[in-house]
Amino acid sequence: MENYNISTSEIIEVLGTIAFAISGTFTAMQRKLDPFGVLIIAFVTAIGGGTVRDLLIGDTPVAWMRDMQTCLIILFTALATMFFKTHVQKMKITLFLFDSLGLGLFTMVGLLKGIAFGLNPGICIALGTITGCFGGIIRDTLLNTIPLVFRREIYATACIFGGLLYFLLVQLNVESVVAKLSVVAFIFILRIVAVRFKLSLPKFEY
Template sequence: MDVIYLLDLFGTFVFAISGIRMASRTDMDIFGASVVGFVTAIGGGTVRDLLLDSHPITWMADMNYPIVILAAVPFTFLMGKKLNNYSKTLFLFDTIGIALFTIIGMEKALSFGLNPFMAGMMGMISAVVGGITRDVLCREVPLIFRKEIYATACLAGAVVFYLGIEIDLPDNLNYLLTTGVIIGIRTVSIRWNLALPKMKRV
């Protein structure tokens, strides 16, 4: 469980970095970049908690989240272009973040008595809303709507995780398996440049 928590913080950190980096490519100052980093990192969990009526909102009750996010600002600033050398590492942790946000969102929703379908939706919302908000604030058509098997990986992970619960897989094993599936799908889709078909114009 402690490992999960640490990885969740790490995912939060990496999500914040992704927000700060995208903001830095628009005309934003440091404050703006910090806000975008913050929203990217906590947006998904916040919307999930509001929809579930779960209070206090996770990051409002645990200072570690804001601390980790604020730490991402000087970190990103100091690392600068050097971050490009670590794009594979960032990608890995970003994917772990997505996987964990999906799993944690699903667990929370199931504990609130939602059915598996709704729990899967809450998991996906936890994983994708932050990135969507980031893109809207930076005036991009949300990346997740255009490229990558990002959300499909989430969805597959959600299915695997639920099946794991149904067949009474030990929690840790289930976490590992779900995360593995999500990392696997994302890695394969990037390597072979797979993408969902475009929606034809109608």
């Protein structure tokens, strides 16, 4: 962070970390955990997806262990969220918005990492989906609530469509920064629309 020469990818990763740390802090505070428990949940939510991603592709030590930056970002985000909590009225909606934002950002991070490792596009989309979804899955499992991803509304599906959109935009020679931000916005908006209008996958009878 010593100069302004930071890539879009790095900004997306930092923003995703902040978004998921906030969503973890809110969820843990809703469940009345003690401050140490809140920090643990904030931490696990923010690093879960990236850790599973790095383990699967063998990029170790996993990302958050390479320096203190990620840990400090999560620590300050969680403390600030706890501090400003009383000013947040509609916690459930705020939580949902940050979870959706983190989902879009981390899916993009996972996609880019898969591409950087030379993986097949289909595998890159799977990796993006895993990166986006796992932080929330671990958070919800530890707090004993049904993971958002297993509820009816579109969740993992949003990541998959986001991944397809990215490869489409790249094929169409859309500028890299525009393509990345479009995918993040697409997943974020698709989640909001899905929950607002209770969209879900069609059920087949069998």
